[in-house]
Amino acid sequence: MSPMSPMRPFGIGLIGCGNISKQYLKNLSAFPDVAVLICADVDAGRAKAQAAAYGVPEWGSAGDALGHPGVQLIVNLTVPAAHAEVTGAAIAAGKHVWSEKPLTLDVAAGRALLSEAGAAGVRVGCAPDTVLGAGLQSARRLIGSGAIGTPITALTLLQGPGPQSWHPDPEFLFAPGAGPLFDLGPYYLSMLATLFGPALRVAAIGRRPRESRVIGSGPRAGTPFSVAVPTYVAALAEYAGGQAASLLFSWDSPLSRAGFVEITGTEATLAVPDPNRFDGDLRIRRAGDADWTVIPAEGAAAGRGIGVVDMVRAIRAGARHRASGELALHVLEMMTAIERSAVSAAFESVQTRFEVPAPLDAQWDPYAAAN
Ligand SMILES: NC(=O)c1ccc[n+]([C@@H]2O[C@H](COP(=O)([O-])OP(=O)(O)OC[C@H]3O[C@@H](n4cnc5c(N)ncnc54)[C@H](O)[C@@H]3O)[C@@H](O)[C@H]2O)c1
Numbered sequence: 001m002s003p004m005s006p007m008r009p010f011g012i013g014l015i016g017c018g019n020i021s022k023q024y025l026k027n028l029s030a031f032p033d034v035a036v037l038i039c040a041d042v043d044a045g046r047a048k049a050q051a052a053a054y055g056v057p058e059w060g061s062a063g064d065a066l067g068h069p070g071v072q073l074i075v076n077l078t079v080p081a082a083h084a085e086v087t088g089a090a091i092a093a094g095k096h097v098w099s100e101k102p103l104t105l106d107v108a109a110g111r112a113l114l115s116e117a118g119a120a121g122v123r124v125g126c127a128p129d130t131v132l133g134a135g136l137q138s139a140r141r142l143i144g145s146g147a148i149g150t151p152i153t154a155l156t157l158l159q160g161p162g163p164q165s166w167h168p169d170p171e172f173l174f175a176p177g178a179g180p181l182f183d184l185g186p187y188y189l190s191m192l193a194t195l196f197g198p199a200l201r202v203a204a205i206g207r208r209p210r211e212s213r214v215i216g217s218g219p220r221a222g223t224p225f226s227v228a229v230p231t232y233v234a235a236l237a238e239y240a241g242g243q244a245a246s247l248l249f250s251w252d253s254p255l256s257r258a259g260f261v262e263i264t265g266t267e268a269t270l271a272v273p274d275p276n277r278f279d280g281d282l283r284i285r286r287a288g289d290a291d292w293t294v295i296p297a298e299g300a301a302a303g304r305g306i307g308v309v310d311m312v313r314a315i316r317a318g319a320r321h322r323a324s325g326e327l328a329l330h331v332l333e334m335m336t337a338i339e340r341s342a343v344s345a346a347f348e349s350v351q352t353r354f355e356v357p358a359p360l361d362a363q364w365d366p367y368a369a370a371n
Contacts (some may be wrong), residue, residue: 011067025054027305040065080177113333126328129307133278134299148265154245157260162251168218178230180249196370205343206230322357
């Protein structure tokens with residue numbers, strides 16, 4: 001096999017070996033199209049431990065990953081405040097990048113990254129790749145077949161007490177770039193963007209009832225920390241295609257209710273699985289039905305990392321990758337506009353556009369080598 005052969009797994013360097021790196025490393029180790037060559041972190045102990053746990057041959061600093069000659073794509077799993085810096089450094093090193101969400105903290109930084117990537121001839125992809133999961137892909141096929149008529153509205157609900165109870169280092173989740181809107185909004189907004197296309201304008205109310213919270217688990221349990229962002233956000237979105245959505249993102253609710261998404265069309269309402277998951281049954285209720293009809297999801301449910309596989313296959317085929325930087329930039333602009341509207345008490349417009357990704361075949365399989 002020549003070094004350029006498409007059969008050789010695409011070399012991955014993973015930067016950021018914290019909480020979510022376990023899911024990525026487990027999955028990326030099992031997908032034959034990719035091979036993780038190095039784990040990197042500012043905390044060398046974490047990089048070393050994750051490399052050992054998942055059989056990754058090397059570990060080191062971000063600079064070591066960027067300078068690794070076999071690495072073609074960087075998977076950026078750092079905290080949101082570091083996304084722009086790490087993704088920018090990877091682009092400058094001539095590497096493709098898959099970033100965890102949000103793409104960056106602000107639209108200008110995201111736009112700059114995409115233009116730098118275009119100039120350097122490298123790709124940017126961004127989480128969430130749940131939009132490639134069996135749940136949403138089945139919903140797309142069902143809606144495309146006319147099962148709910150013309151889609152007109154969406155209702156989404158995300159409520160709970162917040163992640164300070166389970167995340168051992170939750171401070172970043174209450175800092176700029178997070179809160180329920182920026183941390184979980186990408187799942188809901190990317191799902192709706194994939195179904196409806198780009199949004200035109202948004203409006204919102206935001207609240208921050210508690211100025212500090214207390215870490216609930218891990219070695220630092222009992223430590224208070226401050227809350228910098230709204231923890232209750234109720235938003236409205238209007239889409240270029242004419243659809244409207246009502247969205248609730250709250251970490252101020254003793255009641256936990258996540259993953260509620262209903263798409264209502266002229267003929268029926270479709271309950272879509274949790275957009276923070278890759279699978280789950282769909283339920284449809286047509287006008288006059290006394291109850292829901294369950295429709296099992298079909299397609300890939302492998303979990304985090306399938307967006308990296310889609311991206312690698314697209315790079316090799318010269319095709320568009322689906323979880324694109326442009327889609328992520330639009331979602332980021334929606335979130336920043338929602339945040340602004342919560343302050344201005346006025347509708348805020350959304351300017352960026354993206355191409356709606358092509359649907360995946362139900363047979364698409366990240367565990368099978370593409371070639
Ligand atoms: N935890 C989850 O369940 C979850 C789920 C989906 C997505 N995410 C996203 O994944 C990202 C990481 O989340 P997490 O929960 O794993 O956070 P974490 O704090 O557990 O881990 C982040 C890691 O990045 C490292 N890091 C920070 N800045 C760095 C830099 N400049 N260079 C190298 N390493 C750096 C930290 O040392 C840490 O080990 C976030 O964008 C988050 O939104 C997390």
